[in-house]
Amino acid sequence: MARSSSAGFDRHITIFSPEGKLYQVEYAFKAINQGGITSAAVKGHDTAVVVTQKKIPDKLIDSSAVKNLHVVEQGIGCMMTGMPADCRSQMTRARYEAANWHYKFGYKIPIDQLAKRIADINQVYTQNAEMRPLGCAMVLIGFDDEGQPRVYRTDPAGFYSSFKGTGVGVKQQECNAYFEKRNTKLASMSYMETVQVAIKCLSSVLSADFKPTDIEVGVVTAANKEFRMLSEEEIDQYLTSIAELD
C-alpha cells in the first residue's frame, strides 16, 4: 500500500509514515537550524565547555539579556540551541525537574538522570499527537558522581547520550568532524586547552574571527564545579591566546 495514511496527516502530527518514519520529528530537527546558530561542547581531562554563537537580531536589543547558556542547578549548566521560545520552555522544565528531584530525594540530581528525564519528556512529545516535538536541542555539562566531566546532548527525537565532543545547529557535522580529528587528544586536555579547542572549533567551522561579544562560553572545572559563564574580558583573553598560537 503506497498511499499515505489518513489523507496525509503523517506530516502534520507525530504518527508513522508508510516507511516507518516520524516526519514531525524530522522537521523539528530542521527547526533547530532556523536561527542560523551553531554551538559546540567538548570535555577535556577535568573540564567541560560549551560555546555558542551570540546573534543579536536588532541593534536596539539589550545584548546582555540575550543568553543561551543557563544554570540548571548548581553544578549543571545547559546550552540551548534552536527556536528561542522552545529553548526557554525546555530550560525552565529542566530547572523544575532538577529542583523537584532535590526536593523529593534530598540530593542533587546527577547529570545523566537529568538528561534522561528531559529526553523522556521529548519522547512523550513524539508519541502524543496533541503536543508537537520542541524545536530545540539541549546540551548539559557538569561532573558525574565519579568526578569526571560530562557532556550530555538531548534532541527532539527523545534520544540522549554522553559525548566527548559534539556540535549542534547549522554546522554540527563540521563541528563533529573537527572534534573527531582531535578525538585522542581531548581526554588529556587541560582547562585552557579545552576552552581553546571549543572556541577554535566554532571559529574554524564558521570561518569567522570572533569578537568577545560574538560568542558565549560556559565552563565547569574540577577546581570550580559550579557552572560559570566566562566574562567578556576572559573571552577576549582566550581569543588573543588563540590568535597568538597560530
Next chain:
Amino acid sequence: MTERYSFSLTTFSPSGKLVQIEYALAAVAAGAPTVGIKAKNGVVVATEKKAKNSLYEQDSVHKIEKIADHIGMVYSGMGPDFRVLVKRARKIAMQYESSYGEAIPTGQLVQRVGAVMQEYTQSGGVRPFGVSLLIMGMDDGKPTLWQCDPSGTFFPWKATALGKNHINGKTFLEKRFNADQELDDAIHVAILTLKESFEGAMTEENVEIGICNDLGKFVRLSHNEIKDHL
C-alpha cells in the same frame, strides 16, 4: 495537564488493516539487528550498537536493560520508545513482587507489557510504539524468550532475529538452532547470526550481549567478556 485527543489515530483502513501498526513494524524493520536464542541452560540476546561517530560515549546508554533480577529486555527500532517500555516493565515487575511476594514469571510480564503496547494502538491521540521487544527470563531454571510487537502481540521463540535483515537472520537460525546446545554455544551462534547483517568489523565496542544464566540471573556481558567470545 494537556487536552487529549478523544479519538484514536490508529483506525481501520477499508481493507480492515491497521496501517499505523504496519508502519510501526516498518520502523522496527529499519532498526539495528537484534538476535535472541534459547539454550538448554539459559538465554542469550545480542544486538548491534553502532555509534554514528567516535565522539559518542557508548557506555552512557545501554540497549539491553535489566527489568528484574531474572529478566532482561532488548529492542529493535526507536530507542526513546524503548526507554518508556523499560520504565513500565520495571514498575510492573516490582508491583507484582510486592503484591504476590514472588518474582514475576516472564510470561506474566510479557502479557502485561503487551497490554501496554496495545493500549497505544487504541487510545486517543497517541501512536503505537516503534519497537519490537525481545524479553528473556529464567523461570525456576527454565529459560524463556519472548517477542513483543508494536501491535501488542507476543510470541514465544526458540530463536529469532529482529530489525534489519531479520528474514535472513531467521533463516540462518533455523539451520543452526539446536535445542540441546549449551549457553556458550548459543552465544557463539548469536554472534555469527549478527555478523551476517553486520557492516564492517564486529568488536566489543559496537555489540551488546546479555544472558540469563543457569543461576537464574540476568547479566549484561562486559566488554572483556564479549571480546573473549569474539
